[in-house]
Amino acid sequence: MGLRVVGAGFPRTGTTSLKAALEQLLGAPCYHMREVFGRPDDAAVWRDAYAGVMPDWHRFLDGYAAGVDWPVSWFWREVSAAFPDALVLLSRRESVERWYQSMDQTVLVGARRVMSGDSTRPPTLAHLTPEQAGAMEEMVQALFGGAFEDPNDRDKVIAAYERHLDEVRATVPAHRLLEWQPADGWQPLCAALDLPIPAEPFPHENSTADMRARINDAGGQ
Template sequence: MKVIVAGFFKTGTKSMTAALTKLGYKVYDFLEHFWYHYDEWNEILVRGGSIEMFKRMYKDVDAVADVPAFAFWEQIHEAYPDAKIILLTRDEDSWYRSLLCQVEELNEWNMFRFARIFTPTGRKFMKHFIKCFAACFGCITPPAWQHTTFSETLSKKGFRQHNFYVSQKAPKDKLLIFKMQDGWEPLCKFLGVDVPNTPFPHKNVRGSAIKEAAENQVMQKIIQEMKMLFVCVSFAVIFIACVLAYNLTQ
């Protein structure tokens, strides 16, 4: 473990993940945490984690970002004390607007609303999603078929408290406070690497991470399960129709 991205979600975590990947780091973001370490994070969120657990989870990973890792940056740093810490920040009001935009896109994604009820991976993913966000701050945890909502007061309070705590508690010689508009220079200087000859990544614009994640193995598995469900339902409907038609002819 070389880098811990301690910034709250919606502060540019997807862009930072892309930037670190461009610099050659193996990064685990939200979907990787779910895919590779669902059981471990489920235990951590309920009972708490240990240094040994985090060492096992991320021994072959260069960097972590996003939910739920950012909320456990301190414990991960205890497991990897040489790791550098990046605190992503942005204006509080624009952060909350961005959060609402992300939630709106998630709520309006009809395929996923269906999948999170009727597919095994979708239900597992939604359970993980709700548990992660509820553990991080004021997320109102709805049933799978209802919209996800957030408390503005609790959200902003959690955002503010987290940023202050990281800025005060992280070792100053290992901490970089970073905004997306800062670009490559301060990041590469902090990490001790060369500046790429490409523009700094800008991901998840206006909550587009859901569409950008469509090729991820988690979403691909959900899509495959949706197709299998459609096939099964189609066969069931055809079978029932055939039985009814046969009975009517008798």
């Protein structure tokens, strides 16, 4: 099995909902940041990829039909080149401000902690070996530091998001690219993948409130 969908959207653009939707549509797993927490040895692979040592994408992502969210979407160029027939899915929020508000209250909380040098391991990662935990922190530092330079600087974070959208739009051929936002639901995805629209409502998961609750339960992660 090869990837049929390569996500190119930043975190907090509906990627958890997309994961659930694509798994339903394609009948196979969708790689997402959550996979890294369930497969902690993957963190070293992503860390090394950021340093330029790419894995065999077909072998590494074997069994997955799609990939969304970081770290897959950070490597959208490399992954989409490895799967040239895959749809490139650029997820985004309805406005830059809404995206930043969501990031600021959720994902960036943990990223700022890691990048500040705080080595406190939250309960959700207590099962990791020291090597796995170290690779996980190095992966986070590489991804967020590389993307935003300074995750505490609102203007730099927003500029990075807008620059990313422009780069994907300018690079991916129109016939391979689908721009999508959460309010779009099933229709654009199903049309692009030539699949029927499911009868059930589109999944809307991992709201800002839900993720904030998990962060609080995890002690700030």
